[in-house]
Amino acid sequence: MPQLRRASIIPRSRSATDQAETALLEQYTGLVRLAYLTLPAAFTRHRRVLLAHSAVQRALPGRRAAVVPAPRVPDGGVDPASDALRVRILRTALSVAHRPAGWPAALPPPRVLLPRLPVVWGLRLFPRSGGAEELALVRALSGASAAARGAFVLRHVDGLDADRAAALLAAAGVPRAEAAVQESVGLDAEAGPAAAALLRSQEFDACSVQTRPTDLPRRARRTRAALAAGAVAVVAAAALLAPDSAPSEEAAGGDVPVRTAFGAGDLTRAEPGAWADTSRVDFTAWPARGDRTGDTVLLDRALAAWAVPSDSVRVTRTSDTAADPPARAPQLLFAGDVDDRAVVLLSDGERLARYTAPDGDDRAGLALARVDDADVTTAAAVVLNRGDGSARYLAAPWITDASTRDLLRPDAPGRPLDVSDDGVTDAVPVAPADGCARRPVLQLRSSPRIVEDHAFLLADLGGLSPVHLTYTPLPGHGTPPPRQPREATGSQALLAWARTACRLQPWRGGAVRAVNAWDFAEQRLPQDAGRAVWSCVRASTWRGPGDVALLLRTPDAATEPAHLVGRARATAACSRFGQHVVADTRWRAPDGRWYLLAAGSRAVTRIEASGAVTGSRTGRTLAVRAPERGAVRVAARLDTGERLPEVAPGRP
Incomplete structure (x- = not known):
């Protein structure tokens, strides 16, 4: 990248501040879009909307001026005030996903506390949904780095060339700005020539938002919980002073359910036919299935195990999967008996949680796994139970045909696999932990209501959801x-x-x-x-x-x-x-x-x-x-x- 002269482009004068304020007001929607798309894709849309507005509103220069690349020539057509605002916004948005020095790599980055304004109480804000093209671009952007998303917006919405975008990213603290720009170029294939038009659509406009109320029953519970917090603290202190007091070890796995932020009545459930009438074909379209979806005691135990797992619950999770409780009421996917053991499958939109009730001397189990960008194939099946060299799966509602085959025998036809009305498969052999005598996989076919003639393979590699083979x-x-x-x-x-x-x-x-x-x-x-x-x-x-x-x-x-x-x-x-x-x-x-x-x-x-x-x-x-x-x-x-x-x- 050509060397650019770096200088403070906002003098410490009232006229410069007024100039920056004018630029911010004139370009407010575009600047909010830049912040919204640069923020971590794992955040909820409501949180990204508020953080994006906050990042833009704090971008006006203070006593310390931002040091950003100056124009190549005085009349090079670059607005210094706009560039300085972009740098501050990018720096704020990128800092949200960064870990402080010394922060453990195994833990997610801490939340960055931005200024309190704007604050919204009692409402959830989110942009309007777009069409299939916008959805495809959303998925592509979610798989890219934050710096690449910022570069993508700078190139296609702000009209900057690659060198100028890299210079702004470098000024915002991106260590490998050129690589981030090159990564953003790789996203062009997903958007095609309509990239700029797609980015200006309602799907990415954090200034034109819809509103919905927050979880009203949960708000009421939290109000009551706040009033009771003082009394609980007094009781807890007294219990600590009592010589024979001890915490219960059977709360999450035994007969006494724990009181948590969510109960069985808070669980969300998708309509049985929702998968055929949505462009988002993933776990959010799964209906609640199983013969125990009305068992509130079982569901409360599963929620308690996820919220506050005790020593009687064996917790396992895949790498980089957060173990913290769900931030909103989970969706119920399944509750029923599998091989004489109760199983509950939940989703919070980003993770799957499978609760397995205790059986004899065996403890209760809680398995967590990330599924934050699942699709028609990667959300097609979930492992409900493993044992004796086999596994049972819960197939997605859009699966119309299932069979098994051995990858090591390509000429052998697939063997039909029976699936119950609730989507539970018969026991399927799994690959042994050592040796390579067999490699069984699932061969599934999607309903023609969502895609024609679509068969695909899934391999069980020990996770909660099988792996898509291509x-x-x-x-x-x-x-x-x-x-x-x-x-x-x-x-x-x-x-x-x-x-x-x-x-x-x-x-x-x-x-x-x-x-x-x-x-x-x-x-x-x-x-x-x-x-x-x-x-x-x-x-x-x-x-x-x-x-x-x-x-x-x-x-x-x-x-x-x-x-x-x-x-x-x-x-x-x-x-x-x-x-x-x-x-x-x-x-x-x-x-x-x-x-x-x-x-x-x-x-x-x-x-x-x-x-x-x-x-x-x-x-x-x-x-x-x-x-x-x-x-x-x-x-x-x-x-x-x-x-x-x-x-x-x-x-x-």
């Missing part, structure tokens, strides 16, 4: 650019996953949302040993970052797991933000000689090797004689001239 075929094999992952139900996808399935084991229990197997290159092996296929398998987590495994499928082992040639953690490689890849490995030819093999994705034009092996070749593949051991560094050149290092230089 496949991206080799370029030039009937795949028009841009390449998009497709469902892994076709013959070509099943053959690829038969060699890939055994490499899923390291991701068990890792809060994985989806796994895509991308065949990015095909290579003719030396000595006419056939053709090999290079694959990048990416496991995307609910949190956002993903891990990749680089695999090589050789023809001499058609039924064996693919060779693992590299791994990388927390990387954008092999995603829509990392569409270029090059990898390498040693390979032993049939006559015993060793070769260095390397291959790159579609945009690679040249591959170079250095170190123990020196060589280069124009094209997307490289095969040169090499010693069995010795450090080798491989890099590629893209059609843009950019140098691309290998994804996993450390080897598996």
